[in-house]
Amino acid sequence: MTTYDIALIGFGGVNRTLAELVAARGDTLRSELGFGLRVVAITDLRLGSLVQPEGIDLGMALNMDGASGTFAAHGGSADTINESVIRNCTADIICEATFTNPEDGEPAVSHVRWALESNKSVCTTNKGPVAIRGAELTSLAEQNGVHFEFEGAVMSGTPVIRLAKKMFAGLKLNGFEGILNGTSNYVLGRMEAGLDFEAAISEAQKLGYAEANPAADIEGYDVQLKVLILANELLDAGIELKDVQRQGISTVTPEKIQKASREGLRWKLVGSARRNVDGSVTAGVSPVALPLDHGLAGVSGATNAVSFETDLLGAVTVSGPGAGRVETAYALLSDIIAMHAARTGAAAHV
Ligand SMILES: NC(=O)c1ccc[n+]([C@@H]2O[C@H](COP(=O)([O-])OP(=O)(O)OC[C@H]3O[C@@H](n4cnc5c(N)ncnc54)[C@H](O)[C@@H]3O)[C@@H](O)[C@H]2O)c1
Numbered sequence: 001m002t003t004y005d006i007a008l009i010g011f012g013g014v015n016r017t018l019a020e021l022v023a024a025r026g027d028t029l030r031s032e033l034g035f036g037l038r039v040v041a042i043t044d045l046r047l048g049s050l051v052q053p054e055g056i057d058l059g060m061a062l063n064m065d066g067a068s069g070t071f072a073a074h075g076g077s078a079d080t081i082n083e084s085v086i087r088n089c090t091a092d093i094i095c096e097a098t099f100t101n102p103e104d105g106e107p108a109v110s111h112v113r114w115a116l117e118s119n120k121s122v123c124t125t126n127k128g129p130v131a132i133r134g135a136e137l138t139s140l141a142e143q144n145g146v147h148f149e150f151e152g153a154v155m156s157g158t159p160v161i162r163l164a165k166k167m168f169a170g171l172k173l174n175g176f177e178g179i180l181n182g183t184s185n186y187v188l189g190r191m192e193a194g195l196d197f198e199a200a201i202s203e204a205q206k207l208g209y210a211e212a213n214p215a216a217d218i219e220g221y222d223v224q225l226k227v228l229i230l231a232n233e234l235l236d237a238g239i240e241l242k243d244v245q246r247q248g249i250s251t252v253t254p255e256k257i258q259k260a261s262r263e264g265l266r267w268k269l270v271g272s273a274r275r276n277v278d279g280s281v282t283a284g285v286s287p288v289a290l291p292l293d294h295g296l297a298g299v300s301g302a303t304n305a306v307s308f309e310t311d312l313l314g315a316v317t318v319s320g321p322g323a324g325r326v327e328t329a330y331a332l333l334s335d336i337i338a339m340h341a342a343r344t345g346a347a348a349h350v
Pocket residue numbers: 009010011012013014015043044045046080082097098099100107125126127152153156208209210211212322323324325328
């Protein structure tokens with residue numbers, strides 16, 4: 001049976017949870033999916049680097065939290081030597097889950113590039129490389145005969161990108177609108193319930209929804225990247241970050257939320273893109289007070305939803321978890337399942 005060796009670049013909430021899944025469910029995955037997974041390298045800013053071609057003891061790695069020392073105590077290095085690890089380790093697949101940088105996508109863009117250049121496939125939940133260098137990296141993967149998968153970059157493990165590419169064949173997509181950030185949606189809901197902004201953010205951080213810098217969620221940068229990804233992947237928009245107008249929810253005060261509630265409205269952070277008559281695409285993200293009977297008004301907590309406007313079916317809506325460690329680790333697993341299916345011709349349902 002095939003075993004894929006994987007390297008985890010960034011060992012925070014998402015990749016730790018993937019390691020937990022591999023440790024706890026390895027046998028089930030093997031029998032149900034027809035392949036095994038073995039972690040052969042891990043790097044993290046707080047822990048350093050560890051490469052063990054025979055397989056890393058995941059119990060040991062998962063017990064390390066940065067306060068308890070670095071990988072130097074386990075035969076690795078205290079330094080985060082990403083380029084050398086990514087290029088030289090024996091992994092078949094690099095799982096990239098470091099911080100999203102909404103400005104230029106670095107250093108994750110380089111992590112992905114080094115992997116693809118050294119003929120390793122990549123799965124990532126990091127929005128930066130996909131939004132800012134997606135076309136270039138996809139083409140590099142194709143040239144090198146490897147895979148670049150990023151389902152978790154939009155709506156965590158909820159299938160959206162692959163689903164839309166496969167299931168909407170024969171339909172023309174004219175646009176989409178959706179709730180694409182779990183943290184801001186969670187915060188708006190908690191504020192409507194009477195919590196103050198800081199307390200609501202703190203809850204979202206504890207639940208593993210928020211970015212390392214939650215301003216990325218609150219000020220709309222995260223949705224800006226996701227709109228860019230969906231517009232380019234699904235509408236073939238050919239647009240750049242500067243083309244996606246951005247406004248976050250920091251202007252939505254508790255008073256505005258209570259007033260909207262009295263008027264039968266609910267504030268939501270809505271990301272959208274629409275194809276214009278001349279073929280160009282207009283895209284943006286901004287807070288909107290939606291009537292309660294609007295399809296997106298009832299989407300609550302860290303749930304996300306995106307409604308695609310199609311020519312033959314009208315609106316088709318996909319809804320599901322938009323954030324969360326387990327939900328996003330599953331996205332990486334679904335990427336690996338898709339790679340396996342492409343390699344073997346096995347049916348993939350993800
Ligand atoms: N948590 C979610 O719900 C979710 C959902 C979808 C996408 N994402 C994306 O997935 C990625 C990971 O999310 P997370 O929740 O695990 O974040 P996290 O902050 O918990 O973990 C990120 C880890 O990456 C490490 N890191 C940062 N820069 C690094 C570098 N240059 N080299 C090695 N390690 C580095 C950090 O030390 C940290 O441990 C982010 O890009 C995030 O935007 C997260």
